[in-house]
Amino acid sequence: MKKTLKYIMAALLPLTIWGCHKLDVTPKSLYTEDVFPQTEEQFQALIGPVYTSLRGHYALTYFFMQECSTDEAVLLAFGGNWYDGASYEMLHRHTWTPDHNWTTTAWNDVTGLVGTCNQTLYLLQNAPEGEAKSSSLAEVRAIRAYAYWELMDLYGGVPLDTIYPSPGLQPRASRTEVFNFVASELKAVIPDLKTEVDATTYGKPTKYFAYALLAKMYLNAEVYTGSGKYNECIAACDSIIQSGKYAVQPRSTYLKMFYPDNGPTTQSEFIFAIPYDPSTSDGYMFYGRYDLNRNLGMKYGYSGATVGSNVDPVVNQTTGNGLVNSKPSGPRATLSSFLNYFLEDTDDIRLKQWLYGPQYWDDGNPIMVATTKQGYDQFYSGSDGSAAYVYALNIDTAIQLRQNVSLLDCGNDEIAWNQGARNIKFYPDNSSSTRNQNNDVPVYRYSDILLTKAEAILRGGTATEGETALSLVNEVRSNRTTAAAWTSVSLEKLYEERCREFAWECQHRDDMIRFGKFEDTYGFKTNKDTYREIFPIPTAARTANSKLEQNPGY
Template sequence: MKTKHIFFSGALLALTSVGCTDLDVDIKSQYTELPDSEIAIEATMNNAFYAFRAAIGRRYDEGVSCNSDEYTAVSFDSDYLNGRDMANFSLHMIDPTNSANQLNVYNDLQTGITNCNRVIFDLGGEDVPEVAPVRAARAFYTFMMMEHWGDTPILDHLLADDERIDRSPRADVARWIESELLAVRDNCYENVDASTYGKPTRWMVDALLAKLYINWNVYTQDVTSSSWDPNATNEKLNDCIAACDRIIASGYFDLSDDYKTKFMYNNGYQIKDFIYVMPFDASTAQGMTYARFRTWRRGQSENGFYSIPLTNSLGGNMTLTPEFVELFNLPGDRRNDVIAGNVGENIDMETFDVYQYNNATGEPTDVRNTYGGVDVTFTKSITLKSDPTADPPIVPDGDLNVGNDMTGWTQGYRSIKFFPNATDYNTYSRNQSNDVPVFRYADVLLMKCEAIVRGGTATNGDTPMSLFNQIRAYVNAPQIVGDPSLQDILDERGREFLDEHWRRNDLIRFGDFERDWGFKNDFNPNANDPRYRLWPLSLDVLNANTNWEQNAGY
């Protein structure tokens, strides 16, 4: 558990003097009284700023991670099958009913937008400069909806009880997000410290603009068409570079933090690489449970994975695909250390003898992880359970069943990037205190690198090679000679941003989302349908919005 401090910025305190007058509103659906204390305002603002916390802590993480080449969501006979809710993401055959737990993240995002609109209304409207960070949060939530579902309603006001709103075309939403961010940037928090940690600063706005611009062709063209070209000219490349340059020139961010350490359970505002995060605390800001599903199924026992026995069980159903593991092949690369598997110089080895990890440092010990008196060994490949002699015969299928035994539990390598505190895990029902970054300085450098390689104008003496090598240098990986290719950049992004929820976005932008990995082409004859670059709306969302239509292909 982390020690938390409450800070009130000058901008926040100034909100106590903002009044609400002469507003024509429906009192049944809008607030009409301004919070009358700093603590009340802080609570109101937090409802806007942290509405995405629960989703990114579990259900969004499950869906977006398993929909990329990072993870295969396996089951153990019927254990953790859950109607194939996660397996369907891995197979690119998402079911609007069975995968509702993950798809209903849409509701979390929409609730976040409503919370923002309530704060904006309560504090005097969009013209009040101090609500700029709230408008930025609203734009971020809208971006996340557009990113995954395409056409999205532009919710720029509180809806009346009987008001229905249509989904706007994705390209229009992208342009609205751009206009909102440009309008509010200079009124967002400039300082970067404990008081603004996890809140939309102007640097968060710039990072979101850069992300919007580097994906401009994804959002403003028909990415669901087989004729969509990932290498078409992007009119926003120089805008992307300019947004990155503002962050670089700010002087607030750098790559001085050790790669593995900055994702540990004691990370926080001191990490210089973090631009925008979702903060968690196992006791007071709960919802982050990555270790539960990434740690192997029986890793909680005596002589277990984390040195300290865990009193709460582990799921172990999110296992790294062997294709993704192959990226971690650079000798000396610190990023290799977040993989429980043979990587770097040992990448060609197909099995990994598992040793316990020191819970204080996250580093491996010289003590073997055992279960039932047997040494634990992971396999890089994932083999589904098969027994043609059984009655009835066991045939591999979309259940992605590896079997509910030692052989099945140890299929695939594991990520330990967001390493848990065992005491927190035991005390607070599997909750962790690892803050989850959304935007990092490393991402800014690689977005600028990519924008230049794609045809943008280089600035400030930076070259694709110099930007790329800044990443390589801080993780002690080999430097490159000459400018990186787009494939080099995609691979580097895979190494750098594992578990940070950008891999699916990257694969689509680079035209690699339909590449063969995992089992999707074994059990889904339509896995290469470009319409699956968008997620379906859950039936819950459609039932609540009867004027909407399901995304094509579902």
Template sequence: MNKKLTKIFTIVGVLFLANACTNLEEKVLDESFSTTVSEKDAANGVIAPVYALLPTIYQHTTYFALQEITSDEAILPYRGGTDWGDNGIYIELHKHTYTSNNANVRNTWNPLVQALSRCVTAISALPTMSDPNAKTYLAEAIGMKAFYNMMILDLYGIVFKKEDPGQVSEILRGPEAVEYLISELQRAEPNLLNKAAVGTGRLTKAGAWGLLARLYLNAGVYRDRYATNFDLKASDMDQVISYCDKIIASNEYKLSNDYFSIFGDKNRDNSEIIFAVDQRPELNGHNRMAYFSLSGDQFPLPAFPAANGTDGPAITSDFYRTWVEANEGGDPTKDPRFYQENLKIYSTGVDTCVAGADFKINRGILRGQQYGLIRVNGVFLKCADGKFKVGPLTNLTRNRPDKKVIFTEKVDFTPEGSDYPTGYRVEKYEFSAASNTGRNRGDADIIIVRLADVHLMRAEAQLRKNNAAAALTDVNVVRSARTLTKPAAPLSNITLDLLFRERGFEFYWEMLRRTDMVRFNKFEGTWTEKDNNDKNKRIFPIPQTAIDGASNLVGYLVQNPGY
């Protein structure tokens, strides 16, 4: 037993060598473990690292940056000429001028390949273990290896095939990569459990079905990344429909009647979420999505005067205009996904007094003059009755009390367009009540797959098979589901362009946009501060550090075209 557990935990106690990441090699950190560790603890210790890097991958500056800042939804200018400059890496992403030395590209790659390494380690160790959970854990490790590889394929155009930690990974591209990932997810699926048994933070049977549907939906893109027109085969669309049918027919999930509760501080038990990143603080999960876009003068929590926004990304005026167009030039707030008013906007100029327990900032896409708690010298102002004073915000934190926090539609990379107030902001995920700085303790689980996406993936597959009636039904099922407020009006017809627009409304800020734009042949388009139409930018370069780290293997890592 002692020798067995020592071997197991030698495998568990590893870290990936960042500059040798493409070889998926591992380094032993500690071989000294107690002989009293149970088989259950040993199995738990093997599977935990498989999921541990998900919060790092889904940080606002890693996967989010690659999926959203590169798209027509989000833009992150050099705020005020002092903030978020970062040597131009976010400007490069948005303008599609990124190179193999871009820090966001590298910092997303590194945890992905490290997570792959941990999956291979778990797959090697779990078959030798007698704990009853080991069979399920093995399926999860196989499925998660496929998921991480799927992300790498989508982002970087390659897949690492490996079963034994002692092997050098085989690199797959194109059709071979797609078929391998399909086979791996199908291999994992029979032994996965349902959500009731494991929760949202682990891969379930429905989670694997959702990933398979997503994989088949994009398979035509992945088989030929540079095609003028992607071959989105009817047989692939049949598989999308089949896997979506399985999820819907399971009756394990239902669309939430409250759109913003899906992204709430306590969304772990939300009925719509199929697979998500577990963000409990004790698991080192710090969802920063809520603070990323807010103004530095927006303070959402009366209990924490240090918790504010950072004046990060905004939506582009191009994306905003799609909402206006969909509402025939009217106010987009008719769509309950656009905005949720929790704090009444007081336009009289008279300050309002609010009890701390009643103060809650607005959600969704924020426009115009912002109102909230006013902090002076590190303390929130209060009214004579002891309640918190709420009024129009100014840039007090930047020593500019004369400058109002008014979010404007126009945002770009000019000095005027990149000033602190420019651009409509996004507060989709709720600001965690436990986050004393805004940069930590973000409790909301970050969504990977949810039921609305299942319906809209099935709608797209039906539409690509020329079954517009079935597609329209799925789209309107989602639009009509948000009954806590008045739901969005049903559409009378559906086209691919309308479906693309609908996916933008439903999934903005959820790290799906770049993938959608590529599949809908819109990624080479023109929008605010972006006119590069180079199709090589559909995938990112392999980081130069990774290529350098594999230089001892001649011809092993070949850079993607155009970099």
């Protein structure tokens, strides 16, 4: 069953909060007493814009903020292509400013999500009382709590504006105050959130969503507030573990968890996932566009690409017989230092999410690519640079900035575009004729809960339910590799395990900060400024709201 949620735009258009909307306008709901939502379906239609807003943000903007600011992902320039005003270079090198494009976009996305939640809660307030209303209010408040967690995590203290219409421009609350607000909101809505884990609740906050977010907050509480809350983290994890609703995905189907046909019946781990559908215009789930090597479109059926009736065609040369060579953009890769976490164990199923080295057709024959000698190597100096050249596709794990080091530019030739291992965890969707994909994206998984509890124990929390940090980690690893179980575990080994388990799942920035690695030198980054553990308040936001003070260092 693919796509259990069909988001429906309803009621008023969402307004941006904290200084970007008119404060003298009295909102008028399209809903009156005789047309207020009555059924579960009608309530879901009303709150649809909340999920639409989250869906449009998570797999694009949030990915860039969480992954491209770490050693996990880097988006390179190619002869000026994809430089995009240094947006990605700044993320990698930790040189972003208050005018940085993605920093501003993320702020607008998430404050907009808060505004949509506030507006939806306003529209629901006079609906008939009942279970449908209570659970819908709880869902929206839970998503708003998540949005405030993102803001707190990315920017530190932010205004706590929970009223619609807004009473006016608000100053920033402290990071600790936002932390406490999110925790209190989640605890308040838990009684009204559903406990069912099936197609009816897939993609919606359940009680276990609330516990997962609490666990995440408590694990990072020392970063957020200066005080650890590891026992509280363990208790939140136990609320999920003891429910018996989830299980670690077996090794044989681990990769299928992330396939285009994933959903509520194809996996046992998703506590909360965001459903994506290529038929929607605001999904922005196109990892294949960014991650797939541009010569692999036909092999993976990218955006309608197909070999037709040809057998092992030469890329850029073979034509006809139904062949369509739709090419991915392919500017995003990983650093070899991050890939090394996976290369240590060739029996680990998670290694198979990476593309590197020689590439082959399904029959085992090498993929051949046609170009010219200078098209292959732009620095070729021979007089026959325009001569035809055919080579076997090989993805080099090393990344060299052959054209311009300062601009993070590899050059614009085949050598450049074939650098850097590529991730296909969210497997390219050959059923989609566009760059949008069907793959649903998990926000919280059961394996994360087990490794979170393990880490909380290692950091000083009290072990419960007979589980140790070692037993919890081995429970995950026994479903990922055929290698022998570990006999000991340290924080460093746990960090490496998290790298393997949650690659491309928007987790890594938080992990690097919590483990004290965000200031390390990696890739082409040397900046060690600790204040960059939070992003600046965007210039545009401060222009709209003069009460917003800038974060230190910016």
